[in-house]
Amino acid sequence: MNILLLTSFYPPEIRSISTMMRELAEGLVARGHTVTVMTPQPEDNLPDDEKGKSWPTVVKEGAVTVVRIKTFGQRTSNYVLRGLSELTLPFVYRRAIKKFVAGTIDGVVVYIPHFPLAQVGAWVKKKYGARYLLNVQDIFPQNAIDAGIMKHQALIKFYEYLERRAYRAADALTTHTSGGREFLIQKKAVPPEKITTVYNWIDVAGFACPSPPPSPTGGEGEHESFRRQYGLEGKFIFLFAGIFGPTQGLELVIEVARRMADIKEAHFLLVGEGTEKERLKQLANKYGLGNVTFGAFVPPRQYPALLAEADVGLMCLAPENTTAVVPGKLLGYMAAGLPVAAFLQAVSEGHRIIREARCGYSIVSDDPERAEKMIRQMYTERLKLKEYGKSGQTYAAKHFSRSSCLDILAKLITNRPH
Numbered sequence: 501m502n503i504l505l506l507t508s509f510y511p512p513e514i515r516s517i518s519t520m521m522r523e524l525a526e527g528l529v530a531r532g533h534t535v536t537v538m539t540p541q542p543e544d545n546l547p548d549d550e551k552g553k554s555w556p557t558v559v560k561e562g563a564v565t566v567v568r569i570k571t572f573g574q575r576t577s578n579y580v581l582r583g584l585s586e587l588t589l590p591f592v593y594r595r596a597i598k599k600f601v602a603g604t605i606d607g608v609v610v611y612i613p614h615f616p617l618a619q620v621g622a623w624v625k626k627k628y629g630a631r632y633l634l635n636v637q638d639i640f641p642q643n644a645i646d647a648g649i650m651k652h653q654a655l656i657k658f659y660e661y662l663e664r665r666a667y668r669a670a671d672a673l674t675t676h677t678s679g680g681r682e683f684l685i686q687k688k689a690v691p692p693e694k695i696t697t698v699y700n701w702i703d704v705a706g707f708a709c710p711s712p713p714p715s716p717t718g719g720e721g722e723h724e725s726f727r728r729q730y731g732l733e734g735k736f737i738f739l740f741a742g743i744f745g746p747t748q749g750l751e752l753v754i755e756v757a758r759r760m761a762d763i764k765e766a767h768f769l770l771v772g773e774g775t776e777k778e779r780l781k782q783l784a785n786k787y788g789l790g791n792v793t794f795g796a797f798v799p800p801r802q803y804p805a806l807l808a809e810a811d812v813g814l815m816c817l818a819p820e821n822t823t824a825v826v827p828g829k830l831l832g833y834m835a836a837g838l839p840v841a842a843f844l845q846a847v848s849e850g851h852r853i854i855r856e857a858r859c860g861y862s863i864v865s866d867d868p869e870r871a872e873k874m875i876r877q878m879y880t881e882r883l884k885l886k887e888y889g890k891s892g893q894t895y896a897a898k899h900f901s902r903s904s905c906l907d908i909l910a911k912l913i914t915n916r917p918h
Contacts, residue, residue: 503528503913504538504597505609508617512550516700517637520828528909529564539568549799567600571592589614589617608631612634612640622669631913635674674696701905707804731793732767740815741798741829744770750780753768754792758787760872768792768814770792771798804832807833808836814841814842816843817845818845821845824849833859837886838889841860842860844865
């Protein structure tokens with residue numbers, strides 16, 4: 501089959517979904533398909549050595565053809581402008597498909613929450629007779645409503661209209677949690693037979709045997725540890741690595757760090773970028789926290805090495821979220837054998853996974869006192885945390901195998917039983 505993959509995130513941008521999209525494209529090629537990826541030009545969340553580069557519109561990356569197109573303002577921190585920008589995406593993508601994709605399209609795969617891309621998927625289905633698979637990562641606009649980003653009722657109704665159209669147009673839908681599937685069935689009236697749970701996957705082997713971090717000079721020879729780079733030798737590191745966005749509720753982590761200032765060995769390392777990062781830095785400065793360090797994004801090839809040097813992996817989602825979403829970083833932590841401390845909304849499926857995997861602790865993210873107590877407990881139990889890490893790694897290898905997840909997706913695209 502000739503398959504078109506439409507996504508807003510693709511390497512070199514650093515996101516767990518970017519890596520997944522590349523692995524999906526490569527996995528479909530390995531299963532005998534021809535794959536073209538269409539994605540925006542890289543704008544942000546880039547490793548230092550990729551910043552400032554110019555990217556060709558069409559390039560062959562291995563056996564995958566990648567078309568990178570210019571979009572306008574999709575990553576701005578102004579949510580009104582971002583919303584207006586996204587409304588132009590169908591026109592930009594359709595024009596690019598006509599210009600750069602030759603021949604037939606037998607299957608189209610769209611990853612959302614960007615519903616304008618779902619419109620493009622429906623257009624490809626109608627124009628080319630393609631089978632249309634829609635993957636729902638974040639349930640939008642519900643997640644934006646929960647975060648307080650979307651409040652205007654007319655705008656909410658408009659996006660809910662796009663949401664209904666998207667679910668109807670797709671031949672098959674997938675979510676990465678069973679709770680997300682149930683939400684779409686019960687709240688959005690999606691027929692159960694149309695929607696399949698396919699977990700986001702992780703390359704456990706790649707995390708279990710990480711490459712070392714770069715040397716101070718960038719050349720061969722002795723490698724500088726991340727602990728040394730951040731000046732954290734001898735510290736017990738609670739690591740958050742990812743996007744600093746409004747749905748994370750990371751001010752809870754800052755509050756826990758403030759309450760934990762009496763334990764000099766405990767340190768909170770927050771690595772990544774996002775619209776909330778500057779505000780969180782200002783909050784830490786306001787409290788005069790010497791036990792909090794902020795760092796830039798770490799390139800994907802170095803990320804496993806960063807996890808290998810941490811002691812606990814932190815996750816946080818604001819309690820206002822009402823969908824069962826599981827942060828992608830959970831899988832990376834588990835694959836790396838890193839014990840997990842999670843502050844999540846009540847309905848997150850992450851609670852169940854952490855409990856079943858016995859890989860750490862989780863609580864609802866609405867109580868700073870409980871959060872502090874949990875982190876203190878993990879520090880007190882630090883000598884036995886490796887047991888949690890090993891248990892999580894075993895669970896990830898069994899349940900989040902890339903090969904098995906890609907097999908299911910490939911069968912859904914080709915409309916074969918799975």
